[in-house]
Amino acid sequence: MKAETILKDHLLKIIDLNDEQFSYVFSHFKPMSFKKGQAIIAEGDKVSCEYFVTAGCLKSFYINDDLKMFILQFAMPGWWASDYNALYNGIKATIGVDCITDAEVLCLSNADREKLCSELHAVEHFFRWRTNKGYVAAQKRLLSFMNNDAKHRYEELLNTYPQLYNIVSKQLIAAYLGVSRETLSRLYHG
Amino acid sequence: MKAETILKDHLLKIIDLNDEQFSYVFSHFKPMSFKKGQAIIAEGDKVSCEYFVTAGCLKSFYINDDLKMFILQFAMPGWWASDYNALYNGIKATIGVDCITDAEVLCLSNADREKLCSELHAVEHFFRWRTNKGYVAAQKRLLSFMNNDAKHRYEELLNTYPQLYNIVSKQLIAAYLGVSRETLSRLYHG
């Protein structure tokens, strides 16, 4: 499906925009293509955009001092990704975003998002709705971390995002669950 | 300080509202007083409001099947609390909110928030800003959970919210950190 259509469907599920308004909104998004493994945001970068995925799969992640990686989010078509802390607060990236598969994204700058939000009340409403969703999801994941063991969290992940199983390596699943790859392997074998 | 003033300062830090607009917004908030230990939201309740704290300290928490409690958030004056999953999705509460100390809050219904957001673009902007903040904070806490041990998270909490140390029992700190009270005790003694 066309990137434009994916974005339009995504927005119109939540807000009303006529064709002219949508075209205007869309004109602020810049289509970009990336190859598997390519970085979209690297640690230390100035972060000026967020990315709406229209094809492929991204991950956003943190790498600690021991070079251990933790995955914050997988992003499939219809999802957004960025280092939001850096983006909102104008600081350098501590979170990376890169491509698990070849990917197509629509890039929206922070400045253009704010411009669109102030020009079109509906767009502001959309982004409030989106962050509300994200906030509730982050809280659920936090609770799952505190409450459940690795096996439980693994099953939860596969139930919530069955598509991931085929696309994403076990290592990355482990980095999302916050366990070592060895432990994840032992959850279903030995 | 007056509850009205606390809310006004809080809003005006982010958006512009003239006196008439603020009065109109404020007219939708219902002041309420609670005693230490009182529940504001109990598990299974229908959740129709969120609460802006103007005095005292609340906690929002989840209790699992083994009756173990996990604290999502402490709420001091200038903070908001509710079961947002329940509030936004019109489902029953799985998160409780109650009072660590005697407390004063301003209660805003979901319906009134949505009404104010649609009537006043600036209010919608405020709530988008607020949830953005919350989302980034939740992500940081998630990373801290994956990356840091209990001692590190304890020090992080005290650095971020030094006020809590005097108000909140060690048990509750432990429930926020996601460790047992025994482990927390051993972090600074034995």
Place this chain on the structure above:
DNA sequence: CGTTTTATGTGATCTACATCAAATTTTAAC
């Protein structure tokens, strides 16, 4: 293809933290 990375699986050992149990200190209630 074959060769070289890169991902996965499995055993052995180690560690942070949980759990259970009981002593002690602090806070609340009458």
Place this chain on the structure above:
DNA sequence: GTTAAAATTTGATGTAGATCACATAAAACG
């Protein structure tokens, strides 16, 4: 102020999951 209740500390023991080391399997790539 005395008693009851709750919070905190401390010890002993158990366990999920980390880490290290190496074997195997599967991609990637010339």
